[in-house]
Amino acid sequence: MLNQFSAFFGACFIRGILSLPVILLLSVLPVKPALALEHEATFRQLGFQQALNIRGVNGQISVPFSVRADEVVTDASVDLIYNFSPALLEDLSHFNVIVNGEVVQSIPLVKDNAGKTNQRRIDIPIRLIAQFNRLNLELIGHYTLGCEDPAHSSLWLNVSNSSKLRLVTSSLPLNDDLSLLPAPFFDPRDRLPTVVPLVFGGAPNNATIEAAGTVASWLGGLASYRGYSFPVSVGSLPVENNAIVFLLPGQSLPGVNLPVANAPRLTMMVHPGDASKKLLVVSGRDERDLKAAVQALVLGTQSLNGTTVTIDANVGLSPRTPYDAPRWVSSTRPTKFGDLVDPGALQVSGQYPDLIRVPMTMPPDLFFWQAEGIPVNLKHRYTLRAANDKSTLNVSFSEKFIRAIPLRSEQEVSRVEHWVRNLVGKPISSDYAKVKVPREAFSSNGQLELYFHFDVPKAGECADAPIPNIQAAIDKESYIDISDFPKFMHMPELASFANAGYPFTRLADLSETAIVIPAQSDTATLSNLFRLLGRIGDLTGLPAYGFSLIRPNDLQTVQDKDLLLLGNLEADAAFKAWSEFMPITLSDQVWQVKTGGGFKSIIDQWIPALKDERVAPVASFSLRGSEPAGLMMGFESPIESQRSVVAIVGSDQGVKQILDAMLSPEDVQAIRGSVVYSKPGTVTSLLDEKTYSVGSLPILTWIRYYLSGTVWLNLVLLLGAALMFAVVFNRVLKQKAQRRLEKRS
Incomplete structure (x- = not known):
């Protein structure tokens, strides 16, 4: 017996020695991560509607991108399509690709490639990538060995918005926890279109479709500019995406085994066909329960956490008032810019700052006939200019120019103003301006565009040195006011x-x-x-x-x-x-x-x-x-x-x-x-x-407006008024004549 055990252990030892090279070989071979996903997004999809123009001796533009919470990046690269000025000196000029503050690669600007389209793929080390990232494109440009103008027109590099960012990711499992909502169905870090299948356990009736439509409108509001679609499935589960399921008693789906709901209920569970995906199951005793569960989901009327939550169906909702949509400019009070955008989006820096955009959705039935326009009160701050120049704050609405507001210099601020502002604690660099959005520029889904143009004065050769740290901002207390306009x-x-x-x-x-x-x-x-x-x-x-x-x-x-x-x-x-x-x-x-x-x-x-x-x-x-x-x-x-x-x-x-x-x-x-x-x-x-x-219109406004567009009615009223005046005047003259005759007699 002892000899048999010895022989057995000896054989195992020999097999282990022989298999050791195979184990070592497998340990060094690259292993492709399971469930790898490849995402591609053009700069246009990342928010740049036009090409990226970089100017100056040290110009820079930032492209933000982010990674979903349920994914980890395993490979990354950017495909750049660019063109640059033929005047740039090859030995001194280059193009830096920077990720989160670290230079990934410097691209030489070779003279032979100037003035034509260039393409280049840059690999991004995954160690640099976090959840929120910035890809900076920096031009170091020079056109002469002597003194140069830092704002010279030949200092430019153009990056197409067709350039692509490519990320390869693998899925990270998330907990079955409702507190993660709206993830994984929507992640604000994901700039790609949101695709969420809506699944029904059986043929949906009107009330069930209403509940699903409420969820779709909620997700559409979250996804916004990214785009959205909601494929529909009845009786089966798609496996490509996380999905939202609507179940009533007597309905079932393969792999979805949940106890019969005796109240409105929300349940987060693993997708039975793909462990990396999730299902959100909305269930209840009837369609009213589905609606109650959906309202708790989209309106936050109840705290959601854990795998399953039973919803209180007795939560009442106050009726809405007209024109009170959260994304609309208020019709009852002035609307501050800070209520429309994040205050950080109102700040810019640099000699060639980015455009400040304030989206403004307004009621299309605003009636400002014969009005000068919609009033906008601007409070803005900026680095005071060293001398008088042509710097301006350019105001446009939906790409239609409205006004250029001059920016002041240190020379234009009097000592009295210095003293008064210091006394009341207001910064010297703050200015106020009033503009009006004219009817011809109005768009119900438009945006106010504000651009700080900083002039580069010509001070002579070798003296054109711009201010190195230019800052500007639109104050969040700036506002637009449509409350006085009828609908x-x-x-x-x-x-x-x-x-x-x-x-x-x-x-x-x-x-x-x-x-x-x-x-x-x-x-x-x-x-x-x-x-x-x-x-x-x-x-x-x-x-x-x-x-x-x-x-x-x-x-x-x-x-x-x-x-x-x-x-x-x-x-x-x-x-x-x-x-x-x-x-x-x-x-x-x-x-x-x-x-x-x-x-x-x-x-x-x-x-x-x-x-x-x-x-x-x-x-x-x-x-x-x-x-x-x-x-x-x-x-x-x-x-x-x-x-x-x-x-x-x-x-x-x-x-x-x-x-x-x-x-x-x-x-x-x-x-x-x-x-x-x-x-x-x-x-x-x-x-x-x-x-x-x-x-409706105020009665006097309605009369004036109606008459202004009805020529024949104006003629009738004029003729009627003339006839009435003639009758009255004729009667008055007759009475005077009769009194005169009586006086003579």
């Missing part, structure tokens, strides 16, 4: 819907909105619906928890609501019954715009100078329902006056194209008028003559 506008105007969700977002929770989808809706229709609600949540900053979802046969039950129609509604009889109210007709699957002629069309045809160039004139066009095209139209509700209908109809692909246009910064500018149709690559808008008005 009134002529409809339809699809630009107000595309840019601000109006009129549905007049109440930010959509409590005066009914959404109509086809009686038979597939997953593509629901996905389009959720994406549209994501857009509305993005525009308002508030989840849409107050809307009603109905089908075409229920239209006559709607009262006092604006209607939003979505999907392929051609087969629904109730939709066809509205054809006389629409700006288009449908016959044999052909959409035809109604051409009513009328006075306005005659003016457009015979007096081009009076034509509104923003919108194409009414023209006849045909669009077959079978074509991959989408159609959006606006008209007054046939159910109730001064209520609006916006219909986005067509095939599922056509509706998606309309939504793509609404989410595109370029295409959304082409959406206006009463009819919009979209084909791949094109967006066309048309204006119908038939209009109606919404809102």
Whole structure:
């Protein structure tokens, strides 16, 4: 027996010795991490809508990027596409790529490559990458061996916004903890589009779709400029993404084994098909429980932590007031810039500072007829100039120039002002200015753009040394005030819907909105619906928890609501019954715009100078329902006056194209008028003559405004006034004549 054990252990020892080289070899071979994901984002996707222009002898531009909390970077690089000035000296000029303060690589600017497109891949050491990062691109440029002008026009380097940042990551498992929400479904550090599948355990009814739509609007508001989509699945779990599941009693999904809910409930669990993904399960006894759980999720009415939370369904919500959307400029008080953007975004530095952008979503029905514009009070600070020069603060709104405000120098600050400011504790470098946003620059979803231009005075050869540490800021107490303007506008105007969700977002929770989808809706229709609600949540900053979802046969039950129609509604009889109210007709699957002629069309045809160039004139066009095209139209509700209908109809692909246009910064500018149709690559808008008005005006303003646009009524009133004056004057003269005759007699 002892010999057998000896032989056994001897064999094991020999096999161990023989396998040692194999173990050592495996230990040094590179091992590809499991579940590796490759992310690519262009500089445009990272927030740069235009090319990055770097100027000066030591110019620099920063590109921020971040890493999701549930991922770790295993490889990183940046693909740069750039061009540089032919005047730069090869021996002295170079281009530095800096990550989080450490130079990764210096790129020589070779004379032979100047003036043409260059491409280069730079590997980034992963040890430099944290959760929040900055990629700095620095130009060290010189054009002469002698004295040089640091602001010379030949000192430039242009980096295309098509340049790409590439990150390879592997997943990190997160705990099944509701306190992590909205992660992993949305991570603010992720600048890529948010994709969250919405999964139903069975065919969803209207109330279940309402609950899912509220979640979509919440996620759309969080994702915002990054983009968002919500694929829909019924009865099965997609494995590519984290998903949100809606379950009612009697419904089930493979791998989702949870106890029957006896109250509104939220549960975080591991995806049964992929351990690196998560599921958020919204469950309850009925649809009301689903809505209660969703409201707690999106509004934060209850603390969420742990794996499962039972929701209190008795939490009441106060009704919203008109125009109170969190992302809108307030209609009741002045709105401070600090309420619209992070105060850090209002500060800049350097000889060529970045543009300060303050997004401003305002009610599209602001009525400032005959007003000079919307008042903006600016308080700004900057490094005082050493001498008088041409430095200015340039103010624009939605890329339309408004005013240039001169920046003062030390020589312009008097001793009295020094003394007074020191006495009251105000900095010498603070200035105040008032500007007004004119009507022609107004955009309901625009932004105020502020640029500090610091002049470089010419002091002679070898003396052009700019101030080395220039700082400037817009004070967070600066404000815009729209509280004095009434709300009134002529409809339809699809630009107000595309840019601000109006009129549905007049109440930010959509409590005066009914959404109509086809009686038979597939997953593509629901996905389009959720994406549209994501857009509305993005525009308002508030989840849409107050809307009603109905089908075409229920239209006559709607009262006092604006209607939003979505999907392929051609087969629904109730939709066809509205054809006389629409700006288009449908016959044999052909959409035809109604051409009513009328006075306005005659003016457009015979007096081009009076034509509104923003919108194409009414023209006849045909669009077959079978074509991959989408159609959006606006008209007054046939159910109730001064209520609006916006219909986005067509095939599922056509509706998606309309939504793509609404989410595109370029295409959304082409959406206006009463009819919009979209084909791949094109967006066309048309204006119908038939209009109606919404809102109200003070009585005197209404009389003046109405008379200003009605020539014949002015003539009638003038003739009536003249006739009345003649009658009165004739009577007075007769009385005087009679008294004179009586006096003589």
